[in-house]
Amino acid sequence: MSDKPALSPVPTGWTGTAPDADALFAMAEAAFETMPAVFKPHLKGVVIAIEEFADDEVLKSLDIEHPYDLTGLYEGRPLTERSIDASGGMPDRVTLYRVPILVEWIETGEKLDRLVRHVLIHEIGHHFGFSDDDMHALEDMA
Known part of the structure; x- marks a missing residue:
C-alpha cells in the first residue's frame, strides 16, 4: 500500500488534450440555450x-x-442602468477566458461543461444587474 494520496479521477470527457476555443464556445452556446425563457x-x-x-x-x-484569476467578463451596461433614449453603443459582450477556465477545471475536477455554464451564467447575471445571490438563483433555474 502506498502512502501517496490517490490521484483525482480524470475529468469526464477528457481526451488528453485541452479543449480548444471552439469546444468551449459550443459549451457556452449550449449553456446559453438553457436560460429560462423569461x-x-x-x-x-x-x-x-x-x-x-x-x-x-x-x-x-x-x-x-x-x-x-479571471475566468469571465461582462462588458456592457446592465439592464438596470439603461435609459430608453440611449442608443448606438457596442453590443453587450460576455468573454470567457479559456486557459483560466481550464486551470480551474483541472484544479477542482468540476465537469468542464458545468464550469463553463457557471462562468457564463455569472457574467450574464451582470447583464441583468443581479447580485451574487440572484446569480446563484439564476444558475439553479437554468
Missing part, C-alpha cells in the same frame, strides 16, 4: 466570445494581478 428576450444581441486570457489592460482595470 430571460431570453433580454439576451438578444449579447455576444459570447472565447479568448485565451484577459489582456493587461482588462486585468489592470479590474485590479487583478494574475491572468489566471
Whole structure:
C-alpha cells in the first residue's frame, strides 16, 4: 500500500488534450440555450466570445494581478442602468477566458461543461444587474 494520496479521477470527457476555443464556445452556446425563457428576450444581441486570457489592460482595470484569476467578463451596461433614449453603443459582450477556465477545471475536477455554464451564467447575471445571490438563483433555474 502506498502512502501517496490517490490521484483525482480524470475529468469526464477528457481526451488528453485541452479543449480548444471552439469546444468551449459550443459549451457556452449550449449553456446559453438553457436560460429560462423569461430571460431570453433580454439576451438578444449579447455576444459570447472565447479568448485565451484577459489582456493587461482588462486585468489592470479590474485590479487583478494574475491572468489566471479571471475566468469571465461582462462588458456592457446592465439592464438596470439603461435609459430608453440611449442608443448606438457596442453590443453587450460576455468573454470567457479559456486557459483560466481550464486551470480551474483541472484544479477542482468540476465537469468542464458545468464550469463553463457557471462562468457564463455569472457574467450574464451582470447583464441583468443581479447580485451574487440572484446569480446563484439564476444558475439553479437554468
